[in-house]
Structures are given as C-alpha cells and as structure tokens.
Amino acid sequence: EPEVTQTPSHQVTQMGQEVILRCVPISNHLYFYWYRQILGQKVEFLVSFYNNEISEKSEIFDDQFSVERPDGSNFTLKIRSTKLEDSAMYFCASSTSGGPDTQYFGPGTRLTVL
Amino acid sequence: GESVGLHLPTLSVQEGDNSIINCAYSNSASDYFIWYKQESGKGPQFIIDIRSNMDKRQGQRVTVLLNKTVKHLSLQIAATQPGDSAVYFCAETPIYNQGGKLIFGQGTELSVKP
Numbered sequence: 026e027p028e029v030t031q032t033p034s035h036q037v038t039q040m041g042q043e044v045i046l047r048c049v050p051i052s053n054h055l056y057f058y059w060y061r062q063i064l065g066q067k068v069e070f071l072v073s074f075y076n077n078e079i080s081e082k083s084e085i086f087d088d089q090f091s092v093e094r095p096d097g098s099n100f101t102l103k104i105r106s107t108k109l110e111d112s113a114m115y116f117c118a119s120s121t122s123g124g125p126d127t128q129y130f131g132p133g134t135r136l137t138v139l
Numbered sequence: 140g141e142s143v144g145l146h147l148p149t150l151s152v153q154e155g156d157n158s159i160i161n162c163a164y165s166n167s168a169s170d171y172f173i174w175y176k177q178e179s180g181k182g183p184q185f186i187i188d189i190r191s192n193m194d195k196r197q198g199q200r201v202t203v204l205l206n207k208t209v210k211h212l213s214l215q216i217a218a219t220q221p222g223d224s225a226v227y228f229c230a231e232t233p234i235y236n237q238g239g240k241l242i243f244g245q246g247t248e249l250s251v252k253p
Contacts, residue, residue: 029182056239068183068228068243081240116182123239125171125190125232130182 029131048117058118158216162229
C-alpha cells in the first residue's frame with residue numbers, strides 16, 4: 026500500500042541552525058501539507074502546497090519557514106533559523122485533491138532544538 | 140474563533156466492549172470531518188470520514204455519527220481490541236477552505252484493558 030515517507034526520523038540541531046525536513050508523498054497525490062505536533066498537544070496545520078506554490082499557510086508559518094518541491098518526488102520543509110519552540114514532531118501529508126479530501130500522513134520527524 | 144475539541148481526554152474500556160469517542164466543533168461552516176488514530180511515535184492514521192450531507196457512515200468495526208444541529212461528532216468502535224489503544228483525533232475542514240487545511244481536536248486517549 027502506498028505511503029508517505031519522511032526523513033530523518035529524528036533531527037537534533039542547535040538553536041539558530043537551519044534544518045531541512047524531507048518527505049516523499051504518495052506518488053499520484055497532487056496536494057501536500059506540513060503539520061506539527063508539540064509534545065502532548067494537538068496536531069497543528071502549517072502549510073498546504075499545490076502546483077508548486079503555497080495554497081494556504083498558518084500564522085505559525087512565518088518567514089523562517091519555507092517549503093519546496095525540488096523534484097518530482099520530494100517535498101521539503103526548511104526552517105531557516107531554528108528556535109527552541111520549534112521542537113516538535115513534524116508531519117507531512119498528501120492528498121489526491123485539495124479542499125475536503127482524505128489526507129494521508131507520514132510517520133513524522135521529531136525535531137529537537139537545543 | 141474556530142475550534143474542534145473533545146469532551147473526554149481519556150477513555151478506558153474492557154476488551155470486547157464498544158467504545159464511543161466524542162468531539163464537538165464550533166465552526167458551523169464545516170464540510171468534512173475525519174477521524175484519525177495515532178499510536179505512540181507514529182503519524183495520524185486515517186480511520187473514517189464523513190461529509191456534512193450525511194449523518195452516519197460505517198466502516199469496518201467503526202461508525203461515525205454527525206449531528207450538525209448540536210455540532211457534535213462521534214466515533215464508535217465495536218468490540219474494542221487491545222490494538223485499538225491509541226489517541227484518537229477528530230479533524231475538520233471548513234467548506235470555504237480551498238487549501239485543504241485540517242483543524243484537529245485535542246485528542247482522546249483510548250486504553251483497552253484485556
């Protein structure tokens with residue numbers, strides 16, 4: 026069964042450093058998403074992406090964040106200068122269509138900022 | 140503001156019993172609802188969805204009920220098994236949303252006793 030994959034599973038970085046989280050969405054999906062989950066809290070939407078541009082972003086997704094689809098299979102989230110409060114699980118998701126549609130999630134990347 | 144929340148943070152049931160997990164939403168402009176299961180250290184896993192033009196939908200051992208009058212969503216799990224132990228999230232997408240943003244509730248932890 027096709028699934029969303031994410032690498033790395035765990036990333037440890039120093040405050041102020043740049044990190045890139047990588048995702049490979051399900052191959053025939055066209056819509057891609059990033060969410061984050063701070064430990065013990067609910068999953069929060071960060072950004073949606075379609076046709077090589079951002080469709081929607083939350084207030085969390087400030088200028089320190091960027092997304093890219095560098096090739097036909099990868100979807101990345103970059104945090105330019107990490108802060109302590111960026112420590113969280115980051116989930117990538119993808120769906121066939123936008124709007125109301127089932128989103129399939131990857132296993133997540135645990136980001137720890139020291 | 141808009142929010143999706145859960146009535147009970149934890150639920151403990153005996154193996155074989157039925158489980159009911161509840162969710163309240165405050166955004167009446169909602170079109171699509173999904174229940175996700177999240178096991179420890181994993182990403183949200185799709186269980187079942189329902190659109191606002193329906194009030195009930197059944198899957199394998201699971202049923203979702205939607206009451207738009209009181210803005211209430213529930214997930215029923217029949218013959219609960221130890222493998223059902225996880226945190227369950229409801230999520231919704233407003234009808235006006237084209238970016239596909241999912242708004243997640245706080246989560247209910249289901250614990251199944253053998």
